[in-house]
Amino acid sequence: MSDAAAPEPVDLWSAFKRAHEIVRARVIADTAEAAGLSEPDLTILVNLNKAGGALRQSELAASLGWDRTRISHQLTRMGKRGLVTRERAGGVTVTLTGTGRQAVSAVRPGLDAAVRRHFTDKLSAQEIETLSSVLRRL
Amino acid sequence: MSDAAAPEPVDLWSAFKRAHEIVRARVIADTAEAAGLSEPDLTILVNLNKAGGALRQSELAASLGWDRTRISHQLTRMGKRGLVTRERAGGVTVTLTGTGRQAVSAVRPGLDAAVRRHFTDKLSAQEIETLSSVLRRL
DNA sequence: CTGTTAGCGTTGACATTTCAACACTAGGAA
DNA sequence: TTCCTAGTGTTGAAATGTCAACGCTAACAG
Numbered sequence: 001m002s003d004a005a006a007p008e009p010v011d012l013w014s015a016f017k018r019a020h021e022i023v024r025a026r027v028i029a030d031t032a033e034a035a036g037l038s039e040p041d042l043t044i045l046v047n048l049n050k051a052g053g054a055l056r057q058s059e060l061a062a063s064l065g066w067d068r069t070r071i072s073h074q075l076t077r078m079g080k081r082g083l084v085t086r087e088r089a090g091g092v093t094v095t096l097t098g099t100g101r102q103a104v105s106a107v108r109p110g111l112d113a114a115v116r117r118h119f120t121d122k123l124s125a126q127e128i129e130t131l132s133s134v135l136r137r138l
Numbered sequence: 139m140s141d142a143a144a145p146e147p148v149d150l151w152s153a154f155k156r157a158h159e160i161v162r163a164r165v166i167a168d169t170a171e172a173a174g175l176s177e178p179d180l181t182i183l184v185n186l187n188k189a190g191g192a193l194r195q196s197e198l199a200a201s202l203g204w205d206r207t208r209i210s211h212q213l214t215r216m217g218k219r220g221l222v223t224r225e226r227a228g229g230v231t232v233t234l235t236g237t238g239r240q241a242v243s244a245v246r247p248g249l250d251a252a253v254r255r256h257f258t259d260k261l262s263a264q265e266i267e268t269l270s271s272v273l274r275r276l
Numbered sequence: 277c278t279g280t281t282a283g284c285g286t287t288g289a290c291a292t293t294t295c296a297a298c299a300c301t302a303g304g305a306a
Numbered sequence: 307t308t309c310c311t312a313g314t315g316t317t318g319a320a321a322t323g324t325c326a327a328c329g330c331t332a333a334c335a336g
Contacts, residue, residue, distance in 0.1 A: 007266070007270050008250075009250060009253045009254050009257065009258040010184070010249060010250055010253050012253075012257070012258060012266065012269070012270060012273075013161075013165070013253045013257055013258075014184075014185075015270065015273040015274065016158065016161075016257075016269075016273055017158070017162070017181075017202075018201070018202060018203045018273075019203075019272075019273045019276040020154065020155070020158045021202065021203035021204065022203040022276060023151075023154075023276055024155070025203065025205075027151070043155075046148070046152075047152075063156070064155075064156060064159065065156045065157075065159035065160040065163070066159070067163075111148060112146075112147060112148055115147045115148050115150075115151045116147050119147065119150070119151055119154075119276070120147040120150060120151075122275055122276060123272060123275075127268060127271075127272050128145070128150065130265060130268045130269075131150070131154075131268075131269070131272060132145050132150060132153065133265075134157075134261060134265050134269060135150075135153040135154055135156075135157045136153065137260055137261075138157040138160060138161055138257070138260060
């Protein structure tokens, strides 16, 4: 039998937050920081790019688990920096600008590498599968 | 064989961040919010309490994965609210006040319940063990 | 037409986090 | 002694996130 005592739920949650915090800091230090982008900038850019360059604002919020206000402020800032544009069409559609696309392409290789280095390379294939299924459920 | 395609590292990382964001929002809504504490307040209080009520500031930072500046500002705010005290002893030692202890005890049962409800109850014993081992490694 | 309700987004004030720059201390080397 | 160097903590300004309040639009009932 395994000798690991069942962790208290709160301790498991603390470990989760700590791991998130540490991996996040390392990945950002290796990517956004080097590209003159903030972490939220990068998060939005990658999500938009993955969706083909445009998304409804509410879908963007849902896919990140962010709330309306946070997305709104963030997009306002990114608009001023010329990374995205917004237009009303029923809801609001957010679109990547040329500058925005360029920024994603520039950072992407480094981001992939950093995520592998600080995250997935430390996990076995079996663990990745379990983790993936767990995260989907939360 | 499993038919789940191996997820791109970046996608797994996004899923990790999203799960963290969602669980965090739910737990906080059910606990700190109800107790007049902020999330970082609660995080610090729980950690200090677990350590017996006092810790070196740098140890607190390391155990949370936070950086110096963040801890410093946070403790300054909490000091003003009467939750902790600091004194210089080689490094700086942070101590829970009576008010601080009281606050932790008051929130603790609700916190345990919320973490179970939004997090561990959704995982099997097997998954908890895997997750626990993975998080330790990161 | 007049409400009413719900979804979606914005705004401004305030709280928290980050960033760059600055002390302070201890320890060792010149 | 003086001069590094590393580790630790603080400060103030700028960036980001949160909260409460508001406005807009569409759908629907009266």
